[in-house]
Amino acid sequence: xxxxxxxxxxxxxxxxxxxxxxxxxxxxxxxxxxxxxxxxxxxxxxxxxxxxxxxxxxxxxxxxxxxxxxxxxxxxxxxxxxxxxxxxxxxxxxxxxxxxxxxxxxxxxxxxxxxxxxxxxxxxxxxxxxxxxxxxxxxxxxxxxxxxxxxxxxxxxxxxxxxxxxxxxxxxxxxxxxxxxxxxxxxxxxxxxxxxxxxxxxxxxxxxxxxxxxxxxxxxxxxxxxxxxxxxxxxxxxxxxxxxxxxxxxxxxxxxxxxxxxxxxxxxxxxxxxxxxxxxxxxxxxxxxxxxxxxxxxxxxxxxxxxxxxxxxxxxxxxxxxxx
Amino acid sequence: xxxxxxxxxxxxxxxxxxxxxxxxxxxxxxxxxxxxxxxxxxxxxxxxxxxxxxxxxxxxxxxxxxxxxxxxxxxxxxxxxxxxxxxxxxxxxxxxxxxxxxxxxxxxxxxxxxxxxxxxxxxxxxxxxxxxxxxxxxxxxxxxxxxxxxxxxxxxxxxxxxxxxxxxxxxxxxxxxxxxxxxxxxxxxxxxxxxxxxxxxxxxxxxxxxxxxxxxxxxxxxxxxxxxxxxxxxxxxxxxxxxxxxxxxxxxxxxxxxxxxxxxxxxxxxxxxxxxxxxxxxxxxxxxxxxxxxxxxxxxxxxxxxxxxxxxxxxxxxxxxxxxxxxxxxxxxxxxxxxxxxxxxxxxxxxxxxxxxxxxxxxxxxxxxx
Numbered sequence: 001x002x003x004x005x006x007x008x009x010x011x012x013x014x015x016x017x018x019x020x021x022x023x024x025x026x027x028x029x030x031x032x033x034x035x036x037x038x039x040x041x042x043x044x045x046x047x048x049x050x051x052x053x054x055x056x057x058x059x060x061x062x063x064x065x066x067x068x069x070x071x072x073x074x075x076x077x078x079x080x081x082x083x084x085x086x087x088x089x090x091x092x093x094x095x096x097x098x099x100x101x102x103x104x105x106x107x108x109x110x111x112x113x114x115x116x117x118x119x120x121x122x123x124x125x126x127x128x129x130x131x132x133x134x135x136x137x138x139x140x141x142x143x144x145x146x147x148x149x150x151x152x153x154x155x156x157x158x159x160x161x162x163x164x165x166x167x168x169x170x171x172x173x174x175x176x177x178x179x180x181x182x183x184x185x186x187x188x189x190x191x192x193x194x195x196x197x198x199x200x201x202x203x204x205x206x207x208x209x210x211x212x213x214x215x216x217x218x219x220x221x222x223x224x225x226x227x228x229x230x231x232x233x234x235x236x237x238x239x240x241x242x243x244x245x246x247x248x249x250x251x252x253x254x255x256x257x258x259x260x261x262x263x264x265x266x267x268x269x270x271x272x273x274x275x276x277x278x279x280x281x282x283x284x285x286x287x288x289x290x291x292x293x294x295x296x297x298x299x300x301x302x303x304x305x306x307x308x309x310x311x312x313x314x315x316x317x318x319x320x321x322x323x324x
Numbered sequence: 325x326x327x328x329x330x331x332x333x334x335x336x337x338x339x340x341x342x343x344x345x346x347x348x349x350x351x352x353x354x355x356x357x358x359x360x361x362x363x364x365x366x367x368x369x370x371x372x373x374x375x376x377x378x379x380x381x382x383x384x385x386x387x388x389x390x391x392x393x394x395x396x397x398x399x400x401x402x403x404x405x406x407x408x409x410x411x412x413x414x415x416x417x418x419x420x421x422x423x424x425x426x427x428x429x430x431x432x433x434x435x436x437x438x439x440x441x442x443x444x445x446x447x448x449x450x451x452x453x454x455x456x457x458x459x460x461x462x463x464x465x466x467x468x469x470x471x472x473x474x475x476x477x478x479x480x481x482x483x484x485x486x487x488x489x490x491x492x493x494x495x496x497x498x499x500x501x502x503x504x505x506x507x508x509x510x511x512x513x514x515x516x517x518x519x520x521x522x523x524x525x526x527x528x529x530x531x532x533x534x535x536x537x538x539x540x541x542x543x544x545x546x547x548x549x550x551x552x553x554x555x556x557x558x559x560x561x562x563x564x565x566x567x568x569x570x571x572x573x574x575x576x577x578x579x580x581x582x583x584x585x586x587x588x589x590x591x592x593x594x595x596x597x598x599x600x601x602x603x604x605x606x607x608x609x610x611x612x613x614x615x616x617x618x619x620x621x622x623x624x625x626x627x628x629x630x631x632x633x634x635x636x637x638x639x640x641x642x643x644x645x646x647x648x649x650x651x652x653x654x655x656x657x658x659x660x661x662x663x664x665x666x667x668x669x670x671x672x673x674x675x676x677x678x679x680x681x682x683x684x685x686x687x688x689x690x691x692x693x694x
Contacts, residue, residue: 051507056534057534061527062527063496063534065493065500066500066503068497069499072435096493097493097494100472100488105485106478107485140692164693
């Protein structure tokens with residue numbers, strides 16, 4: 001089984017689907033000849049040609065709109081926003097056109113919206129955002145955010161095969177930092193299913209994306225101190241795996257909800273509300289939320305480190321939770 | 325298009341000036357006069373052959389035009405009776421554009437993206453009035469089963485995609501449908517509409533530029549009805565004509581008398597044929613005048629009365645009637661019979677829609693996802 005980085009997981013899944021299904025095609029800025037700003041589609045144009053690896057004008061709303069139109073007539077477009085921050089320029093097409101299409105018209109709308117997101121790469125305010133919670137509010141859209149190469153591959157394939165618009169948040173910081181064995185062939189991760197990345201008995205961290213790795217590192221440290229931490233990677237943010245949340249809360253009774261997105265209005269608030277309402281009697285401590293500060297993503301390293309959720313902050317938060 | 329002998333009256337100009345009291349004196353008035361002068365067409369449409377239309381086509385287009393006017397008149401009646409859900413947005417005076425555009429397409433293969441005032445396009449593309457009435461009444465028999473707004477009528481089985489309310493948003497979507505069909509090896513055209521107001525929105529530019537670069541089999545009809553809600557064209561765009569933008573996109577742009585249904589057909593059909601044969605996109609500006617308010621709740625007070633009178637003489641139905649009489653395609657007696665039959669047909673369609681059931685609430689939430 002080959003070792004793949006997170007970004008190779010995405011590429012491998014995309015290529016697998018494009019070979020399997022001629023109706024799958026990619027469109028976005030610089031995805032063809034250049035191979036994508038992050039090289040996710042490097043070499044694709046040589047294998048699949050310029051029509052299926054479609055270099056578009058610089059126009060996010062049109063790119064998304066064209067994706068919607070192509071999906072209407074029976075294709076399965078994968079739209080790439082070069083940075084997820086730019087999705088605001090196509091927001092109306094995503095939310096109002098794609099999000100309502102099946103409900104209002106009966107047309108299935110199999111379009112995947114790839115969103116390279118996340119901070120820690122010194123991108124500043126407009127190349128670092130985690131805008132997933134703007135979309136987890138919208139019925140009609142699905143939202144996924146893988147944290148590992150295996151899930152990256154399995155979720156991109158599942159997203160392409162889904163007959164609904166799926167926003168696929170891929171974390172830029174993880175692209176080349178995370179590696180694991182991933183099968184060459186078919187890998188499917190069901191949308192809506194969480195994954196227990198680490199078992200534990202004292203505390204639970206409900207998280208996704210880059211925060212999963214912070215939680216795993218913090219859990220490893222706490223293990224040395226005799227505190228056993230369970231890490232639940234949500235993977236899908238809408239719909240999300242309520243049963244998996246209930247299982248882990250039942251087991252530990254102490255929960256931290258963590259993500260790299262801003263705290264206020266982040267999807268973690270939804271998870272916390274669900275836990276408070278459905279698992280109240282299982283809890284031994286208040287549900288804790290940990291996220292990045294409510295502040296635009298700063299550029300300078302020292303400021304970015306200060307603003308972002310980090311392993312140290314997760315560690316400290318969990319320790320406090322254990323002592324409650 | 326011929327220039328009018330007189331421009332707008334002081335009344336008309338003043339009516340518009342109220343919008344722009346902060347403009348330097350005279351500038352707005354001059355612009356407004358110039359634009360109005362340029363837009364008013366001749367009284368009668370030329371008595372000549374239009375494109376590939378046969379005698380039967382001339383008559384059928386007239387029937388569809390007349391039917392659109394009468395379908396809408398009854399919508400207003402039902403609205404006043406409280407039988408319509410939501411507002412009513414009429415195309416009175418501008419029907420020829422939608423009817424002729426829908427008629428220019430291949431209704432078995434092409435894709436149609438109508439706007440809220442394009443009821444006629446639905447019908448000339450094959451839709452039954454019953455379906456339209458059912459939609460307006462929020463019934464299960466409406467093409468969206470009561471889900472989408474009353475003018476937003478997708479019909480999957482007919483490749484009609486209803487608009488979202490954000491004007492201009494369907495332009496890139498229609499371009500995507502055109503490109504998608506071409507990728508599938510089909511010789512299919514997609515067509516959508518925009519107004520003089522919607523042409524100011526970013527998606528208009530992004531979509532047209534995308535279509536031009538992609539050489540997409542796509543046709544955009546700009547229905548210039550001179551008012552976006554209450555905003556006159558002089559407050560909407562700075563150029564003499566919207567179609568001047570075609571040069572910037574590097575695609576063909578044509579202006580047509582929007583109140584001449586046969587000329588609209590001829591112009592649109594040429595663009596549709598060109599798109600189908602690999603000739604790329606076209607934008608067409610069809611000039612007309614909205615003869616009602618934005619919606620039936622709007623009394624239209626901001627439009628100069630004498631302007632409406634001038635356009636009323638150029639009503640597309642009256643002009644088509646005079647043309648049919650003069651050309652001999654349809655004489656008055658036969659026309660009256662056709663009109664009578666059309667009314668009877670519409671009344672039966674209303675009856676069927678009125679008797680049809682409300683949608684079931686059971687699958688409302690489960691129909692969000694495919």
